Amino acid sequence: MKILTKALLCVALCSLAACHNKQNDSVVNKQTLSSAPQSKNMNQFQRLKQLPTPAPVAKRVPSERNYHGNVLQDPYFWMKDQGYPKVDDEDVLSYLKEENAYHKSFLDPHEGLVNTVFEEFKGRTDETEESVPYIENGYEYRWFYREGEEYRTRSRKNLETGKEAIFLDETSLAKGHKYFVLGGWAISPDNRYLAYSFDTAGDERYQVKIKDLETDSYLDDVLNDVQGSVAYSSDGKSLVYSLLEQERWHSKELKVHVIGEPQKNDRTLYQEDDDGYFIGFYQTSSKEFFVINSSQGEVQESYVVSSDLKGDLVPMVSRKEGFQQRIDHAHGHFYMLANDTHTNFRLARTADSQPATANWQTVQEGSDADYLLSLQAFDGFIAMKSRSNGFEKIELIDYPADLDQDLKRAEINFPESVFTASIGINPEFKTNFLRVNYESMITPDTTFDYQVDSKLLTTRKVKKVPSGYDKDQYDTERLMITARDGVDIPVTIVYKKGFKKDASHPMWLYGYGAYSSTVTPNFSTLRLSALDRGFSFAIAHVRGGSMMSYQWYLDGKLKKRENTFNDFVDVAKGLVERNYVAAGNISASGRSAGGELMGAVTIQAPDLWRSINLGVPFVDVLNTMLDATLPLTPPEWKEWGNPIASAEDYALIQSYSPYDNIAKRDYPPMYVSGGLNDPRVTYWEPAKWTAKMRELKTDDNLLVMRINMGAGHFANSGRYGRLKDYAEEYAFMFLAHGINQ
Numbered sequence: 001m002k003i004l005t006k007a008l009l010c011v012a013l014c015s016l017a018a019c020h021n022k023q024n025d026s027v028v029n030k031q032t033l034s035s036a037p038q039s040k041n042m043n044q045f046q047r048l049k050q051l052p053t054p055a056p057v058a059k060r061v062p063s064e065r066n067y068h069g070n071v072l073q074d075p076y077f078w079m080k081d082q083g084y085p086k087v088d089d090e091d092v093l094s095y096l097k098e099e100n101a102y103h104k105s106f107l108d109p110h111e112g113l114v115n116t117v118f119e120e121f122k123g124r125t126d127e128t129e130e131s132v133p134y135i136e137n138g139y140e141y142r143w144f145y146r147e148g149e150e151y152r153t154r155s156r157k158n159l160e161t162g163k164e165a166i167f168l169d170e171t172s173l174a175k176g177h178k179y180f181v182l183g184g185w186a187i188s189p190d191n192r193y194l195a196y197s198f199d200t201a202g203d204e205r206y207q208v209k210i211k212d213l214e215t216d217s218y219l220d221d222v223l224n225d226v227q228g229s230v231a232y233s234s235d236g237k238s239l240v241y242s243l244l245e246q247e248r249w250h251s252k253e254l255k256v257h258v259i260g261e262p263q264k265n266d267r268t269l270y271q272e273d274d275d276g277y278f279i280g281f282y283q284t285s286s287k288e289f290f291v292i293n294s295s296q297g298e299v300q301e302s303y304v305v306s307s308d309l310k311g312d313l314v315p316m317v318s319r320k321e322g323f324q325q326r327i328d329h330a331h332g333h334f335y336m337l338a339n340d341t342h343t344n345f346r347l348a349r350t351a352d353s354q355p356a357t358a359n360w361q362t363v364q365e366g367s368d369a370d371y372l373l374s375l376q377a378f379d380g381f382i383a384m385k386s387r388s389n390g391f392e393k394i395e396l397i398d399y400p401a402d403l404d405q406d407l408k409r410a411e412i413n414f415p416e417s418v419f420t421a422s423i424g425i426n427p428e429f430k431t432n433f434l435r436v437n438y439e440s441m442i443t444p445d446t447t448f449d450y451q452v453d454s455k456l457l458t459t460r461k462v463k464k465v466p467s468g469y470d471k472d473q474y475d476t477e478r479l480m481i482t483a484r485d486g487v488d489i490p491v492t493i494v495y496k497k498g499f500k501k502d503a504s505h506p507m508w509l510y511g512y513g514a515y516s517s518t519v520t521p522n523f524s525t526l527r528l529s530a531l532d533r534g535f536s537f538a539i540a541h542v543r544g545g546s547m548m549s550y551q552w553y554l555d556g557k558l559k560k561r562e563n564t565f566n567d568f569v570d571v572a573k574g575l576v577e578r579n580y581v582a583a584g585n586i587s588a589s590g591r592s593a594g595g596e597l598m599g600a601v602t603i604q605a606p607d608l609w610r611s612i613n614l615g616v617p618f619v620d621v622l623n624t625m626l627d628a629t630l631p632l633t634p635p636e637w638k639e640w641g642n643p644i645a646s647a648e649d650y651a652l653i654q655s656y657s658p659y660d661n662i663a664k665r666d667y668p669p670m671y672v673s674g675g676l677n678d679p680r681v682t683y684w685e686p687a688k689w690t691a692k693m694r695e696l697k698t699d700d701n702l703l704v705m706r707i708n709m710g711a712g713h714f715a716n717s718g719r720y721g722r723l724k725d726y727a728e729e730y731a732f733m734f735l736a737h738g739i740n741q
Contacts, residue, residue: 048669056098058691068647118727123467124525136427150718183228188236202677234307249679250631276634284329297638330377342366420520441476441494481574495536507581513544513564514593516553542567565600591615599658611736621657666699
């Protein structure tokens, strides 16, 4: 099962332009570091001002609702189309179009800068990039781009005949669609049939088609309202998938589709009756089982079923046991990472004939020192990723013959101390190497093969930057900055050599901080456009993520949610104190739950920021958590609290919800974005934030909003379309700092 574009829930972890952009990102700007505008005293900074064209003024419609004796007034409540998810309210659409027109009036006079930045991005794009091939079931698979094309082409080579053929041409599939995303794809065990899912609206309701690769023709089978992932049964006669509800972007049923039968006949493999749980599935590395899970916050329930999908579901962990697990299988045993005995997870195993937790045996105890993150079982070893004090490592562990003896393990030695590494694509159970992905703030995406016998890394690919990139021109470092409650917050920073720690340079500060997701120190070729203009770029690894431990996540949710916002503000102040930047000369950005963070820090410390970029921002927290009809609301009560059932949760969320705390005062320039079809952060959240901010802010600083009327949470789908979006956002930030070229 190949999952290509699905991010888990609202965890689109970072502005792809800033951190995790795996699109082809890119020309090193010709402006030298020393020519970048220098910072001044905070009170002397010139703000990016509103346009001569009058900004849209949204109508106010009185709305009052009562909760726990409190009256919630919201004059912009009307912006949620009451027919949602269908959006056809003329007043709503008219307002969004007015905002887009105002956004265009900002772009038009700066078209030259936007195009310059876009050409830089494009110049760093490897037009004909291709992947490192991998072998699976007798075929060698790879993807590549054709020059000028927006999407990948996928091919495979028969290892017996040497014949290579294209099996999935995304560019051809995208023709005629303004938006196209490939969801998941799978090849049948006999290598004959391809099943793939795709989305042409951005609403993440995927359709599945099945193609006979021998005849190059499609079967009659078409599956609609699929969540994205698909997988074949071991006999190749069935597909398993998650079915979305008709009126809500939420899946309560795992279905088994028999090839050749109509979708209406598909049987239910698993049904979840609680709206507060998300369901999912995957196949173990041994290919012997499917793991079925249903999760809510810190709780996960898991079942296993044989890969032929003919047996009964066998329970492994009940939700009543109240912990999380990551499960794989090899040699008659399930191997699990579980945080039942320690928050940082232990490694355990159990015979596959006795999967219940009462039979689990500890292989490696959980500890404060090592946060166990992921594992994959192979024929000869277990690969495990962990993090210690915020630094990542990957180890290969031999299967223990005796649990009383110390584990035999080998840690991979990577070339830098601050980096991001992950277990890569390793579909073959029997292997003598482990493929790993590696990068750092200054090292481009690299694919290594770790040779098990020699313990050496073989470089298979380093991301090409056609316009040129010299990592020796850049420096990166890890800092620890003490927050107001005494906790040290890690910060990763990168800048071009020649950077002076005298508060003279602009800074771009990024954060996320939710769902335990961690913004790791990754490479971005887009980011070079900022670094080469004199910026430093820093990631604040705030609580709510899990950089330091699983407890790091717990310390940034529910009643401790404000730690996340305080951490970000305190990191900014700490960087000012250390002379990395001057107060008021920091541009900050975040997406999704990171957009909530941006809203909160805008409210808490508006004078710190030169500009704010709120990407698909989750800023209307209280209203969203009060709306149980939204598919993501019930599952997320464990993250934020349930203001419907609890007066205490209502008061807590209202106290920090960015939209509810906008006041009459000055705010920095802001760039806001959203998608009309976004099922994760609905379009009215950025729209309401923009409307209320326009009403109440007392400054004349620029505020623009871009709503993509044909996309969702992940903006434009093609690699160049996304680059254009990012170029607009970069241009806004540069202009906010007085940089116009």
